[in-house]
Amino acid sequence: MNSFFNNLGIDISFIIIALGILVLILLVLVVILFVQVKQLNTRYKKFMKGKNGEELEQVIYERFGELDIMQKIATQHALELKNLKRQFRSSFSKVGMIKYDAFKEMGGTLSFALALLTDRNSGFILNCMHSREGCYTYVKEIINGESYIALSEEEKEALKNAINMKDPLAE
Secondary structure (H helix, E strand, O other): OHHHHHHHOOOHHHHHHHHHHHHHHHHHHHHHHHHHHHHHHHHHHHHHOOOOHHHHHHHHHHHHHHHHHHHHHHHHHHHHHHHHHHHHHOOOOEEEEEEEOOOOOOOOOOEEEEEEEOOOOOEEEEEEEEOOOOEEEEEEEEEOOEOOOOOOHHHHHHHHHHHOOOOHHHO
16 A cells, blocks of 8 residues: 555655544544533523423413514504504694784783694694784684785794794604
8 A cells, every 4th residue: 555655656654644633623623513512402401491392382382472462562553653643744743933022012022923833834823912902813824834814024933933843753
């Protein structure tokens, strides 16, 4: 056999050294695998502690049942949230208010313009003007951020403040 390797020009000592290195590498891999199997076996025993196969299967079925219930609840909550958002769209979610002295005679800012708008910028402006003779209240309809009736400067400012108010549904 030695003549076979000699004919190939290979020294037999190199083959023996290469095989020795290969055996050492395989021995190290076997030790690593034994350690991993021992760790896995320890974790498995800890997982199965106090449970036989039937009990574990029952626990798994119970957890799947709980997951089904939670999925039904999550679906129901999503539907309720969708309905609440739809209802919220028609409620007043934007507000703008300006206080002012309407007739410059009262010595205070008792008059105000109040804009109440939906998220689509529709609603109304309530303008309440106080004077010595009494209080005058006007309501002006707002559709898509615009009034078809002329607005006072205070009403325009209240409308602008309401329109520029951050949409709470956008978050």
